[in-house]
Amino acid sequence: MTDDGAGLFDEPLGHVLVVAPYRRDSSYISQLLGEQQIDVSIVDDASLAQHLDWSTSVLVATHEALSDHVIETVAQHLEDQPAWSEMPIVVLLDRASPSDRIRGALGVSWPRSRLLFYQRPVSAIELLSGIQSALLMRSRQREVGNYVEREVELRRELNHRVKNILASVTSIFQMTMRGSESIDELKSDFSGRLRALTEVHGAVFEAATKPVPISEIVELTFAPYRVEKSDRIILKGPEIMLTHEAATTLALCLHELATNAIKYGALSVPDGEVRFDWNIAGDNVIMRWEESSGPPVRKPEKSGYGTGYIKSALSSLFGVPPKIEFQSEGLRLEITGPVDRIRRN
């Protein structure tokens, strides 16, 4: 799996904002960070609010900078932080200052921050390593933030999919119920359709972001019948890599055709044969289902679940309806449609 987020080493560790009213301090800090290729901006009391945003990784403030206005501006920014964020703030205090009191007060004013205190004069290496570890801490926070965001997205997507599947299952159940004449028929038809849906879901899930080969769809649909009827089921065609939607629809259509053949068609008698083949001709794909040597076929009075679903689903998949013929030697179905509607490379 590749991570599409840029790694730690691909981009600068982040942006450092410095509030230091004394020019000596600000130029010292900016030179120190600049030498390490750390991105730094010097701001004053008035411009702090407009510079303080999510691109700010670390805030550095000197003792003199801690005016009521600055404390309030930073407090507001901290309050607006997303849940994953605890902005690191480096504070440079004077040796003579009541540092315990200031530390206590800032801890109260700036909740949800990571405060690092240094007493001036501070050595270059000490300050630098402090800021660098604050930057690292910040980029870890951002990673966690991205992670949380992705999880929220995944959960939303999962919910959407589950609802979709439940809606599909409800439709299958409702439609199976209306076509069933007995509870036993309902039981076997419904569980057969659910099994087909489960199988193809498994194949689509295994494929993950990749397309699904048509050979796999054909194989999984006919696997349950091939053991005893292998020489009577002929399956033939070139490999086509299918979109997940096309794979699902095709699997469910083939399931209907196969079960119909077993119940009423060519596979309900010892000598009957079924042939499913597909070919690509130019921009089109031609799919054909042909039953032969089965019992005499009569067109059903009303269109059942199987034919109804196949017509509806294939029409929507290809943009054109399939041709279904109840010929005396067996059921035939043919559809010709743009291969691009089912193929994904």
Add this chain to the structure above:
Amino acid sequence: MLCLEDNPLIAFHLEQLIEDLGHVPMLTLSSFSELKKVSELSADCALIDIDLVDGRTGPEAAKWLRGKGVPSIFVTGQRELAEDYADRVVGILSKPISQEDLEEALSMIKPN
């Protein structure tokens, strides 16, 4: 009746429900882009899902159809999202839908 639904199973179910209620499922499409290519549209009403094959285009389709004088009903699993576009449709149905839900929603259109 026109259906815009990208899940073939649900589309099939909708078509059957429409027939059961004595209406004609005239056309079922899975994307807004296909709908725009239809030259002569003679539907009295459209049932539209929010997410279609070409993305979250259900609301756009509803707006487009309203411009042609065709009232729409959202049939969706994402009710909250549909509510944001409630002004474009005459009703919102949550999936899975029942015949009663559909009948009730359609009765709101009939007077026209």
